[in-house]
Amino acid sequence: MRVSVYDLTEGCRIAEDVMGLTTNPIIRKGTEISNIHIEALRAFNIKHVEVFSKHADGSKVEAEPVRPGEENAPAAPEEPLLKKQYTDLISYYNGVFNAWQSGGKLDIVALKSRLMPLLRQVAKNKDVIYQLHRWSEAKNYIAHHSVSTAILSYLLAEKSGYDQGGCIQLAVAGILTDTGMAKMPLSILKKSGALTQEEAIEIRKHPLYSYQYIMDSPLLKNEMKAAILQHHERLDGSGYPKGSRGDDISKSSQVLALADVFHAMTSERLYRAKKSPFKALEVIWEDEMGKFDIALLKSLQEMVGGLATGTRVILSDDRSAEVIFTQPQYLLRPMVKAAGSEDIIDLAKERRLYIEQVIS
CATH class of the missing domain: 3.90.105.10 (Molybdopterin biosynthesis moea protein, domain 2)
Structure with missing residues (x-):
């Protein structure tokens, strides 16, 4: 019954x-x-x-x-439910973040119970990867970034062959990466311009503070605790807080690191405009090579690129277009046909143009 x-x-x-x-x-x-x-x-x-x-x-x-x-x-459409759950979790996160700022304790069970229904919808709506940068807003950046890092970590872990339990653990770790931001002065969190050297040094302490929040929790594996501590480390040693490099940085840390930087680049900030997911990933490939795991970068490229024939997109010059062919070596730059004309644009050759938005 x-x-x-x-x-x-x-x-x-x-x-x-x-x-x-x-x-x-x-x-x-x-x-x-x-x-x-x-x-x-x-x-x-x-x-x-x-x-x-x-x-x-x-x-x-x-x-x-x-x-x-x-x-x-x-049946009710899936995406509106996903958006509602996302928005509800943003509101909840803002509330608990304010409590952390006042000295409140982190309740991982409560946070996970709010995250799980959202992950259920994400598992059925993987195109959410094209929406996260549109939903994010500078005003509530930390909440948007934390929730989106959880979603991206889940999808990236799934794409990389983690089992379901590992995907969920990484999603929970993802939403916890910036808990340490609650210990930052409001003057830094609300600053709309570039940080001073002293402020930048203070911000770089947040992974340590995040780790302090979760280090005694039995609900996270030690690997995930280490991943939270290391989510700003880079393979070439240029990261923080310890400047770890190479094999000293775990695979799970690299998942969080890539999810974190990808969302940060595609999000509106108080001091910086957001980038298209396609453009952001190209920048990571071209300017950040050597800092991230190549296999994970390829997985993210496959998640973002490789659009099916017929997918409608908006180009960086605001023209609407339709994908007609994608070459395997140019997943982020397919051939498209401009709407209302017979013009075929090969984005692999027209480098000044790129995909700004996928129309769901």
Whole structure:
């Protein structure tokens, strides 16, 4: 019997394993429901579950009523739900960040429970990678950056062959990378111009502060704790806080590092305009070579580029166009046909142009 989670009552028994973004069921078949189970289901954004027709005490379970017109109603579109969950998490993050600034403790369980429903939608809507830079805003940059780093880390880990548990751990680590920013002076966080040398030195301490927030938590693997500490390290030794290089920087650290810098480059800041995801990735390839893992860069390039034939885009000169062919060696620069004309533009040759936006 299919029942809405919001109609569940204590004493119902689960008739089928309830799965989330986990290897094992959230709740196993045969479990007698209590309030803590109902809260868990809501936290994982589970809408309906299958239950046996009788409660554990033998009384009958009432089926969820079908409202007029719902029998053949189409499913709600996924992307608006994803955007709403994203926006809700931004609001929640802003609230807890303000609490951290006032000395409040970090609650990883609560933050993860808010993140998980969003990851469920991201897993089904990977084109979100073209939307994150549009949703971000300078006013609430730290919240947008933290949530987007979590999403990008999840997608990049998945693309790189991590198992589901590893993807989730990296997403949680991603949303925690900038917790240490709560210890920065407001004068630095709200500054609209370039930082002074002293301010830059202070900002470079935030990975250490982030690590201090999570170092004693049993909810994160040690590898993820190290990744948070190292998310600004670079393979060539040019990063911080320790200037680690090469094999001293873990693969998970590199996932967070690439997700972090990619979103930062594509986001509006108080002191800098945002870049197109396509242009930002080209800049990373051309100007940051040697700092990031090549395999991860290629994975990100495949995630952003390689657009299917027929994909509609906006070019950097504001013209609309349609992708007609993508060469494997130029994933970020396909051949496109300008809207309203027969003009074919080979972006691999027309270097002054690039894709500004993908139209979903």
